[in-house]
Amino acid sequence: MLARFLNHHLRPYRGTLVLLVVLQLVQTAATLLLPTLNAQIIDNGVLLGDAGYIWGTGLTMLGVAAVQILTASGAMLLSSRMSAGLGRDLREKVFRRVMTLSAREVDQIGAPSLITRTVNDVGQVQSIVLTTADVAVSAIIMCVGGVALALVQDVPVSMILIALVVIVIAGLTFMLQRLSPFYKAMQSYLDRINHLLREQIIGVRVIRAFVRDQHERGRFDATNGDLHATSRRVGRIMATMPVMVMTVMNVLTIGIIWFSGHRIEDGTMQLGALLALLSYVTLIIVAIIMAMLVFTEAPRAAVSANRVNEVLQAESSIAKPRTPVTKTALRGHLELRGATFGYPGAEKPVLRDVGLTARPGETVAILGSTGSGKSTLLSLALRLYDVTGGQVLINDTDIRDLDPQALHRIVGYVPQKAHLFSGTIASNLRYGKEDATDDELWHALEIAQAAEFVRPLGLDAPISQGGSTVSGGQRQRLAIARALVRRPEIYLLDDCFSALDLGTEARLRAALARELHDATILLVTQRISTVEAASRVVVLEDGQVVGSGTHAELIGTNQTYREIALSQPVGGTVR
Ligand SMILES: Nc1ncnc2c1ncn2[C@@H]1O[C@H](COP(=O)(O)OP(=O)(O)OP(=O)(O)O)[C@@H](O)[C@H]1O
Numbered sequence: 001m002l003a004r005f006l007n008h009h010l011r012p013y014r015g016t017l018v019l020l021v022v023l024q025l026v027q028t029a030a031t032l033l034l035p036t037l038n039a040q041i042i043d044n045g046v047l048l049g050d051a052g053y054i055w056g057t058g059l060t061m062l063g064v065a066a067v068q069i070l071t072a073s074g075a076m077l078l079s080s081r082m083s084a085g086l087g088r089d090l091r092e093k094v095f096r097r098v099m100t101l102s103a104r105e106v107d108q109i110g111a112p113s114l115i116t117r118t119v120n121d122v123g124q125v126q127s128i129v130l131t132t133a134d135v136a137v138s139a140i141i142m143c144v145g146g147v148a149l150a151l152v153q154d155v156p157v158s159m160i161l162i163a164l165v166v167i168v169i170a171g172l173t174f175m176l177q178r179l180s181p182f183y184k185a186m187q188s189y190l191d192r193i194n195h196l197l198r199e200q201i202i203g204v205r206v207i208r209a210f211v212r213d214q215h216e217r218g219r220f221d222a223t224n225g226d227l228h229a230t231s232r233r234v235g236r237i238m239a240t241m242p243v244m245v246m247t248v249m250n251v252l253t254i255g256i257i258w259f260s261g262h263r264i265e266d267g268t269m270q271l272g273a274l275l276a277l278l279s280y281v282t283l284i285i286v287a288i289i290m291a292m293l294v295f296t297e298a299p300r301a302a303v304s305a306n307r308v309n310e311v312l313q314a315e316s317s318i319a320k321p322r323t324p325v326t327k328t329a330l331r332g333h334l335e336l337r338g339a340t341f342g343y344p345g346a347e348k349p350v351l352r353d354v355g356l357t358a359r360p361g362e363t364v365a366i367l368g369s370t371g372s373g374k375s376t377l378l379s380l381a382l383r384l385y386d387v388t389g390g391q392v393l394i395n396d397t398d399i400r401d402l403d404p405q406a407l408h409r410i411v412g413y414v415p416q417k418a419h420l421f422s423g424t425i426a427s428n429l430r431y432g433k434e435d436a437t438d439d440e441l442w443h444a445l446e447i448a449q450a451a452e453f454v455r456p457l458g459l460d461a462p463i464s465q466g467g468s469t470v471s472g473g474q475r476q477r478l479a480i481a482r483a484l485v486r487r488p489e490i491y492l493l494d495d496c497f498s499a500l501d502l503g504t505e506a507r508l509r510a511a512l513a514r515e516l517h518d519a520t521i522l523l524v525t526q527r528i529s530t531v532e533a534a535s536r537v538v539v540l541e542d543g544q545v546v547g548s549g550t551h552a553e554l555i556g557t558n559q560t561y562r563e564i565a566l567s568q569p570v571g572g573t574v575r
Pocket residue numbers: 107343344346350368369370371372373374375376377416
């Protein structure tokens with residue numbers, strides 16, 4: 001899996017890879033040549049007392065060492081460039097893919113896991129590429145070259161070397177296979193830690209208010225403890241590797257010295273050959289240990305590559321239209337026709353056979369008890385999810401046939417939980433219309449009843465991530481202003497007056513009525529005072545429409561509406 005993954009994603013770096021292997025080959029050949037030259041100096045120079053030979057071969061060794069240094073640093077430069085490039089490419093690919101996924105896939109994989117995959121898992125893959133290119137490639141060349149040169153020195157002694165290298169490689173492979181499930185578990189513990197951290201940092205005020213610090217610390221410690229325990233088990237397996245490698249290699253060295261001693265005594269082998277063979281054994285031991293350090297990370301990188309690949313292969317359940325409709329003849333028409341929808345894994349649909357129509361100039365309020373499916377209904381009109389039955393039509397076109405760009409041009413959305421991005425007030429307001437002028441921003445702020453608090457701060461006042469530096473009510477008004485700047489045909493307002501006092505809400509609704517007299521507004525709310533002025537109210541109960549009409553019509557005829565209305569005090573009295 002890892003090899004296939006890397007083969008695919010390293011395609012743009014094939015040239016670099018070839019150059020890197022060439023440099024590693026030269027570097028390793030230079031390293032391996034030095035013991036051979038050393039053996040020659042001893043046999044032909046030192047033992048025969050030939051100073052000229054010693055000088056000549058010594059200078060050659062200096063030249064070889066210079067080549068070795070230059071090629072090694074060149075290879076390191078290329079490998080770090082290649083791995084950094086791969087990391088950048090993978091993060092970009094994952095980010096782009098996540099941006100195309102629908103809410104359904106994001107829910108399924110989970111936001112914390114997507115973050116771990118983009119940052120940590122890509123980092124693991126990047127790291128294995130760096131160490132493989134830097135260390136493992138030269139280690140493999142060193143092993144093969146070392147064995148080949150040992151064969152040149154003495155075939156019978158080299159056979160012992162080959163047999164033991166095969167035993168070490170087989171033992172290492174077995175151990176690496178055992179590590180894979182632990183690495184899988186470690187990555188999912190990391191997901192969980194990320195999930196807990198996000199939840200606890202975002203919910204820190206609730207934790208303090210309910211004095212749940214101890215409880216939350218316990219939850220965090222439990223997962224952190226699991227990660228720690230798994231890492232220790234991995235560490236224990238890894239700790240046996242050097243023991244095995246070093247034992248085998250020490251036995252090998254003793255065996256070579258013992259066997260070679262007899263052969264030198266017989267006169268079938270020279271002293272220089274023994275010294276060269278011992279140098280090769282050292283080089284091969286070092287190469288195997290280096291490769292082992294890299295390959296112990298391979299199972300973890302394989303798990304990470306798999307997790308990254310899962311995101312890259314994920315297909316959005318919101319299919320792109322085959323022949324997208326980019327222009328519609330009508331403007332501002334929204335219709336749900338027998339719309340049915342169920343969340344994945346849910347026992348029953350959240351919305352059943354919902355029908356409603358909203359036309360330009362109309363404000364259709366959706367009222368219903370909590371959990372009745374109001375926000376879900378807006379999600380369908382935004383195509384965050386596709387209906388499982390029936391249709392959503394915008395300007396008489398099935399939303400599934402509309403070009404996504406056109407859809408998002410037509411529809412403006414103010415979420416229930418106003419979300420702002422880090423930047424400034426102006427950058428948030430221009431989120432849907434980058435070329436909006438300052439005048440347009442101030443106009444939107446005036447209507448959203450936000451100009452008063454923005455004026456002393458200025459449009460360039462900083463906004464922190466999520467908008468935590470402004471109050472809930474201010475955040476809601478900024479989110480309304482952001483939608484107004486775009487001037488869409490249809491506004492989907494999800495309970496976005498909930499944090500406003502009744503006076504501000506009344507002024508805002510009056511300003512919206514003046515400004516958006518020809519727009520279509522679908523307004524989710526729990527407040528009767530908000531729906532009184534609506535052209536029509538649709539009452540939802542348990543995912544079904546149980547009434548539709550004006551406030552005056554429903555108050556007398558609709559039981560659910562009456563119950564909600566009677567439960568809400570107005571001006572200190574109950575209706
Ligand atoms: N992403 C989701 N996955 C699974 N179920 C969900 C999801 N979002 C909402 N639900 C479920 O769908 C039902 C309707 O939720 P929805 O948010 O549409 O209700 P609502 O009427 O807007 O509620 P409220 O007035 O409290 O905001 C609820 O039972 C909720 O548990």
